[in-house]
Amino acid sequence: MNERAPREAASDPDAAELKTQIVEYCKRKGALAVGVADLDAIDLVAPPGHRPRDILPGVRSVISLGVGGQTQGAWTVPTKAFAYFGSTEGRAYTIAYGCSFFIENRFRARSVYCPPDMDPEGGARIPLQSLKLHAELAGIGARSLAGDILLHPEFGYMYYASVFTELWLPPDRPLDSNPCPAPSCVEMHRKTGQTPCMKFCPVQCLSGDINERGEQVEMRYDMAKCAELTQQYEAVPAMLADAFAAPDGPARERALSDPDNALLWYKMSVGSGGLLAQCFECMRVCPIATRAPLADPIRRATAADKKA
Numbered sequence: 406m407n408e409r410a411p412r413e414a415a416s417d418p419d420a421a422e423l424k425t426q427i428v429e430y431c432k433r434k435g436a437l438a439v440g441v442a443d444l445d446a447i448d449l450v451a452p453p454g455h456r457p458r459d460i461l462p463g464v465r466s467v468i469s470l471g472v473g474g475q476t477q478g479a480w481t482v483p484t485k486a487f488a489y490f491g492s493t494e495g496r497a498y499t500i501a502y503g504c505s506f507f508i509e510n511r512f513r514a515r516s517v518y519c520p521p522d523m524d525p526e527g528g529a530r531i532p533l534q535s536l537k538l539h540a541e542l543a544g545i546g547a548r549s550l551a552g553d554i555l556l557h558p559e560f561g562y563m564y565y566a567s568v569f570t571e572l573w574l575p576p577d578r579p580l581d582s583n584p585c586p587a588p589s590c591v592e593m594h595r596k597t598g599q600t601p602c603m604k605f606c607p608v609q610c611l612s613g614d615i616n617e618r619g620e621q622v623e624m625r626y627d628m629a630k631c632a633e634l635t636q637q638y639e640a641v642p643a644m645l646a647d648a649f650a651a652p653d654g655p656a657r658e659r660a661l662s663d664p665d666n667a668l669l670w671y672k673m674s675v676g677s678g679g680l681l682a683q684c685f686e687c688m689r690v691c692p693i694a695t696r697a698p699l700a701d702p703i704r705r706a707t708a709a710d711k712k713a
């Protein structure tokens with residue numbers, strides 16, 4: 406955390422202590438990083454209708470937490486298995502859900518787990534709230550050249566969840582520096598014009614510029630290309646359209662049930678957490694996601710052993 410001077414400390418002298426208890430609760434439940442985003446800063450960036458007050462009118466604090474991404478072993482599985490490994494965000498949501506109960510029970514302040522879902526009035530690409538913005542402003546992740554995926558200098562790639570509460574807590578600041586691009590990525594970009602995430606994205610939907618100081622200048626991400634490959638809410642309607650347009654019964658059968666498409670029905674029927682996953686190839690080759698000092702359970706356990 407990167408705490409700044411509390412604006413309301415005079416009227417709420419216990420706020421720092423309450424925040425410590427909330428952070429401890431989240432970490433006990435498995436969060437690696439926890440911070441509080443500045444509500445005014447969120448309002449400056451989030452458009453009307455997507456601000457925390459649009460979910461909880463009396464909100465005074467936005468808590469963001471991150472849980473660890475893949476195990477070290479998961480980064481080594483073959484591509485065809487990789488898309489099933491994106492389901493750990495559920496753990497972040499579970500902690501946030503529990504945290505909202507913890508705050509109401511312990512501090513008697515209204516709280517809600519922030520729904521990570523899409524805005525029913527906005528379609529499949531407009532979320533109710535930006536969990537990414539909350540995490541960034543809470544200082545537990547910075548935007549990367551890989552489609553703005555947040556990366557943390559210590560924990561690498563995490564999944565994020567947010568809690569809104571009417572309890573006032575001292576806000577944190579965004580991270581002072583961005584771990585992306587890593588020095589090896591800067592070097593590669595100078596030589597080839599691409600960083601590892603750009604080079605190994607199967608649909609080439611990433612590009613960007615880096616300045617002479619090795620900092621991001623511009624990140625470009627073709628979300629539609631990424632979504633077509635990785636997000637089945639885009640693939641299912643496309644498959645159904647093919648089936649409707651099929652000239653005859655056998656062609657319709659093929660459109661619905663060839664091996665690739667049958668897999669979608671399988672995923673839906675078992676409720677697979679990989680249904681809406683990324684393909685993860687951009688993160689598999691990312692030195693921060695895979696080799697940050699505490700990026701996976703092996704690294705974290707080794708670091709804990711060294712400390713002991």
Ligand code: SF4
Nearest residue numbers: 606631683684685687
């Ligand atoms: S998830 Fe896959 S398709 Fe999307 S940006 Fe990463 S590598 Fe490219």
Ligand code: SF4
Nearest residue numbers: 585587590600602691
């Ligand atoms: S590989 Fe990772 S650190 Fe390197 S530019 Fe891409 S997101 Fe940033």
